[in-house]
Amino acid sequence: MIKIHMFSSATKVAGQGVGSAYTELMGLLQRHFPETFDVRVNDYSASDISHYHTIDPQFFLTMHEKKRGRRIGYVHFLPETLKGSLSIPWPADDVFYKYVIAFYKAMDQLVVVNPSFIPKLADYGIPASTVEYIPNFVSQQDFYAYPADQKRSLRSALGIAPGAFVVFGNGQVQERKGVRDFITLAQTHPDVTFIWAGGFSFGRLTDGYSDFKKAIDNAPKNLTFTGIIPREKMRDYYNVADLFLLPSYDELFPMSVLEAFACGVPVMLRDLSLYHSIINNRYLPAADEREMAAQLERVVADPAALAPWRAQAKAAAQYYSEDRLAGIWAKFYTAQAALGQRTRRRSS
Template sequence: MIKITMYSSADKVAGQGVGSAYAELMTLLKDRFASQFDIQINEFSRQNDISHYHTIDPRFFVSTFSKKRGQKIGYVHFLPETMEGSLKIPQPFRGLFYRYLIAFYKRMDHLVVVNPTFIPKLVAYGIPQERVTYIPNFVDDQRFYPVSAAKRWELYRRWKLDPERFTVVGSGQIQERKGVFDFIKLAKQNPHFQFIWAGGFSFGRITDGYQELKKVVANPPANLLFPGIVTRDQIAELNNIADLFLLPSYNELFPMSVLEAFSCGTPVMLRDLDLYHSIIGGYYQPAKDVDQMQAELVRIAQDPVALADLKQKSLTAAQRYSKDHLANEWYHFYRTQTGRE
């Protein structure tokens, strides 16, 4: 049996994708490989075969110098450039934090990235390519799945929404990087549609754009609902209510919110970022900016065939990033890291 200790504080901050990815992996490993992997959480005293670091806490960094850690695996959820537009960290603290982040990654024996486009960026920071492996995120299809028409109508009543109005849902932290200002603009331009953004200010006042966004959240347009940070089960409900999932982010790695929408069979529109092309290209409606989002939104809302096509693409993407497929990848990865394969 392989002894693995997970080091994570991802569940301490609600409403962030890192926490969702961590929760999905923990559930998967415990359900599928309880007899192959002995998994503990934040245990510093035992001798590990693998220490898997999900967050970059200073106490975790200190722990990497212990001989008990075994093979040190780091999960790369962000890089310095992906932090821009997320948190407002003044200089010189921002530069110090970025240097710490890369130093943390360099302490690892191996890194796992959720998007292959980040491999050359890590190499540019001085990390050998052979020490980096790409394993995409995934979601639990027992929690995120398409519901029946009758259940969908029930969810509309539960959320006090009009089932006759075209419904657009986005989710994630409320921050500038997520393109929330564009989401708000689209809601104002389409008063006949209803818009919902599920998420909140997970990092409070240090969130980039906090003051201006806080004003809109407190007094949104009549057709825009901000329910705040919600549970993952509620995210599944909103994805099933949605006629379209829209994420206008300017920067991402591999957003869990998109995988959750795919798994529910929800049609997806995204800002067409280059980093999406290698992982989910062809499965979503691309839009280069808010004006194109507006044009595509109007077109799709009036075209049931286009909407059905996008729905089928989401279901196909969900199969590609299924829990069964990724379970095998993680199983073989851990065994390879300990020399069992």
């Protein structure tokens, strides 16, 4: 068996996509390859592969030991993406951003979930030859569409009015996620029900914390902020939604979009160029809040206009399925273990 040691603290902070991606990969390996890969978590004994999901300092201090095997780093963010998420005072921010890149440079191989990050990493001096693109995925055992009668019952239980058009969004409440536009849309569309699931995963360090706290406390009646909820509960909200909206200004490959796809929910996104190489033509595009409003008004007036986007969601869910990605991860880990063995033989 190939020994893979996962190094992660991703699930310690609730409500973030890094934890969801980590949980999905662990589930995939346990379900598909229990006899191929010996997977352990935060185990410092000898391994063939050490896969780093988070950039904890204690991981960095031990990663140079030979017994770590082939070092794989998961790239969930770059310094520029952190700037819209966390409010870190100068000069601590500069030190932290340099540490992030130093962590990535210490890896033998990096994995990105969006190919648009490969040239950005190259700008930091990391060769494209050491970066592999493997997209995120969602297990359809965990995220799936409910029958119509179950959706109706759930809407009633959540206090959603019969016939209401529901727009659902989720993620950390922070500047980068475009939550301000979500709030504005709720204010300007009082006849539409808006729900945002997520909160301040990093507390007062969250970029824009004070302003968002006030906005949540004074949200319009048609907008509900659920706070941070368990991931398994998130499935209920996708299933009561007519439309999933993520107005983020910067993303890699948001797990929430894949979850919405898996539940068969039409998706509207701010039309970021980084989406074009991974889910182009699978979502309703909108350049800004004004275009989001126009798209929303069109589908509220004519719900049948959502039918093609519901079909696109289902098609995307099949493409980014666990079964397809299982083969990609198996091939990747097997190749990386072989590279590690060759390296050890040359150095011995």
